[in-house]
Amino acid sequence: MKILVVVSEFPKLTETFAYRNVVEYERLGHEVRIFHIKRFRKSEMVHDFMRGLVSRAFTFGYVSGPAVGALALEAVTAPRRLGRLLADVIGAYRGDPARGLAVMAYIPKALALGRWCRRAGIDHIHAEFAGHPATAAMIAARVAGVRFSFSAHAHDIFVSQALLPEKAREAGFVRAISRYNIAFLQRLPGFPAGKLRLVHCGVTRDRLQSGGPQPPGQGPFRILYVGSLIQRKGVRHLIDALAALPADLDWQARIVGGGDLADDLATQARALGLDGRIGFEGPQPAEAVTRHLGTAHVVVVPSVIGERGRTEGIPVVCMEALAHSLPVIASAVSGIPELVEDKVTGLLVPPGDAAAIARALCTIAADWPAAAAMGARGRDRVAAEYVVEDNARQLVALMEETR
Structure with a gap:
């Protein structure tokens, strides 16, 4: 089967879950290309496992020959289809004109993509994320005359629901990564609940x-955060929690990731007198993250609800940590409690509650056998439900069913 995967940006360090699926589709014998709506991110770090995907990713310029030509051809050969599309977009985004203008900007390249799919013999288009990628996939599928599907992850459904029911009705299926997302989408007026399929994100089987982890003993209790340094990740609450830890607890923390708040968080750590105990490691490839997981005692995922409802789905770092049998402390938001079950596979804390994070860290440090048992149960849950080889195979089977 020839599969096209649509994303907003490529490459993107924080979207390994999408690229892991592509690698697995190819391992299963399918031919895959990646279309990114925005221009290629030349400065972005590329994980070793996905270097081979770079040559199979492409886009069209917003006012390139293919895009302008496709728009002109559509206006001449399928004016009703183009008129319906423009009316749908204008109607759906009447209350959010900025987002609507963004859609209008990439309609020509989505039309060009549809013509490319037809020439290339693409069998199925799958969009990672229910926002712009799913809209572009829907447009391309209309032009190419093929089926499409899309994944619903997190803020792609929470921030804006414009066109979501319409896209779902045209899609062969809608993949939701959590039961939380399924319940959210089922409540949307006009959303076809029968199209929903639960297929988790996952980690590669070899991570299991x-x-x-080695139990704390000689040396400090090692605390790890991995993720973007942006508001909705809640890292400032983790730093406040570290400042509240008892003076007699020997600890060190590593913060792995980059983002807009990197300087502010380093300043916060210095102001609290923690800069000697917190290492800001910056963005790291997947292979380096694995090494950090191998030396940690606990992983903290202190997510909060961000602006306009932006928040997590189920962070892959939770799966990575539990695959290593590490205990996880995470915020009880969105689908996280489906994986990090309180006192079973980890400890849950209210979002933004630094004192609760500090108490949870003390609990892990004080009772390592109980913490290790949570990590072991978490590993079993990941093995049962969150392995990328199994979940990518499910996605391919769904694509084949809806061809």
């Missing part, structure tokens, strides 16, 4: 081969 880790021997598990």
Whole structure:
């Protein structure tokens, strides 16, 4: 089967879940290309496992020959289809004109993509994210005369629901990564609930081969955060929690990731007298993250609800940590409690509650056998539901069913 995967940006360090699926589709014998709506991100770090995907990713310029030509051809050969599309977009985004203008800007390249799909013999288009990628996939599928589907992850459904029911009705299926997302989408007026399929994100099976963390002993209790340094990740609350830890607890923390708040968070740590105990490691490739997981005792995922409802789905770092049998402390938001079940596979805290994070860290440090047992149960849950090889195979089967 020839599959086209549509994303907003490529490459993107924080979207390994999408690229892991592509690698797996190819391992299963399918031919895959990646279309990114925005221009290629030349300065972005590329994980080793996805270097081979770079040559198979492409886009069209917003006012390129293919885009302008496709718009002109559509206006001449399928004016009703183009008129319906423009009316749908104008109607759906009447209350959010900025987002609507963004859609209008990429309509020509989405039309060009549809013509490319037809020439290339694409069998199925799958969009990662229910926002712009799914809209572009829907437009391309209309032009190419093929089926499409899309994944619903997190803020792609929480921030704006414009066109969501319409896209779902045309899609062969809608993949939701959590039961939380399914419940959210089922409540949307006009959304076809029968199209929903639960298929988690996942980690590669080899991650389950880790021997598990060493118990705290000689040396400090090692705390790890991995993720973007942006508001909705809640890292400032983790730093406040670290400042509240008891003076007699020997600890060190590593913060792995980059983002707009990197300087502010480093300043916060210095102001609290923690700069000698917190290492800001910057963005790291997946292979380096694995090494950090191998030396940690606990992973903290202190997510909060961001602006306009932006928040997590189920962060892959939770899956990565539990695959290594590491105990996880995470905020009880969105679909996280489906994986990090309080006192079973980890500890849950209210979002933004630094004192609760500090108490949870003390609990892990004080009772390592109980913490290790949570990590082991978490590994079992990941093995049962969150392995990318299994979940990518499910996605391919759904694509084949809806061809």
